[in-house]
Amino acid sequence: DVKVTQSSRYLVKRTGEKVFLECVQDMDHENMFWYRQDPGLGLRLIYFSYDVKMKEKGDIPEGYSVSREKKERFSLILESASTNQTSMYLCASSPPADRVRTEAFFGQGTRLTVV
Amino acid sequence: AQSVAQPEDQVNVAEGNPLTVKCTYSVSGNPYLFWYVQYPNRGLQFLLKYITGDNLVKGSYGFEAEFNKSQTSFHLKKPSALVSDSALYFCAVRTPNDYKLSFGAGTTVTVRA
Numbered sequence: 001d002v003k004v005t006q007s008s009r010y011l012v013k014r015t016g017e018k019v020f021l022e023c024v025q026d027m028d029h030e031n032m033f034w035y036r037q038d039p040g041l042g043l044r045l046i047y048f049s050y051d052v053k054m055k056e057k058g059d060i061p062e063g064y065s066v067s068r069e070k071k072e073r074f075s076l077i078l079e080s081a082s083t084n085q086t087s088m089y090l091c092a093s094s095p096p097a098d099r100v101r102t103e104a105f106f107g108q109g110t111r112l113t114v115v
Numbered sequence: 116a117q118s119v120a121q122p123e124d125q126v127n128v129a130e131g132n133p134l135t136v137k138c139t140y141s142v143s144g145n146p147y148l149f150w151y152v153q154y155p156n157r158g159l160q161f162l163l164k165y166i167t168g169d170n171l172v173k174g175s176y177g178f179e180a181e182f183n184k185s186q187t188s189f190h191l192k193k194p195s196a197l198v199s200d201s202a203l204y205f206c207a208v209r210t211p212n213d214y215k216l217s218f219g220a221g222t223t224v225t226v227r228a
Contacts, residue, residue, distance in 0.1 A: 004158075006158075009156075031214045033216075035218075040124075040220055040221075041220060042119075042205065042218040042219055042220040042221050043159075043205065043216075043218040044218075045215060045216075048214065048215070050214060058215070090158055090159065092159075094214065096214070102147055102164065102166065103149060103161045103164055104149075104161075104216060105161065106151075106158040106159040106160075107158050108157055108158040109156070109157065109158045111156070
């Protein structure tokens with residue numbers, strides 16, 4: 001089974017801190033994603049990466065950056081955390097879009113609280 | 116642009132009764148459709164998908180979904196709900212050559228004993 005592992009389940013950070021959320025997948029997937037989940041809004045895509053060192057902005061990239069130095073690892077960075085970034089963050093991975101097995105696999109989520 | 120609508124924020128059913136969670140989508144081209152389930156403080160688990168072929172697809176835990184192209188719908192169904200089916204359900208869509216999934220807002224299902 002695919003395993004997507006996020007480094008922390010819960011984080012509490014102070015306003016202005018630089019925050020790193022780490023994600024590792026073990027299925028050699030090309031695509032990796034970071035989503036933000038808020039009640040009533042579903043999942044919104046922050047950034048995704050389709051290859052090492054490649055990244056593209058999603059729907060809500062402001063205030064975030066990402067890093068993908070190795071295929072299995074995708075990091076989300078909050079440059080200066082703010083209280084409106086308090087949320088559940090979900091990492092996902094998937095094979096290329098044209099493959100038969102097309103579904104994305106998700107990590108367990110990181111609930112971030114910025115105080 | 117692609118989008119998903121889940122018209123019901125909450126669905127409440129009694130254990131043993133049929134469960135339906137509604138989803139409609141909008142996409143240019145052929146849709147790939149997915150259902151995911153999320154239990155409290157957990158990530159999303161894949162339930163089932165429609166890619167092509169038979170409009171009725173079967174997935175995990177006794178769930179099934181019917182793709183209806185004319186109504187642009189992909190409703191999730193279970194003939195006999197269990198208390199353990201209580202969770203948050205998400206419908207998602209993408210197109211065949213696009214990696215980006217668009218999610219609905221989610222539907223909270225509560226199954227009472």
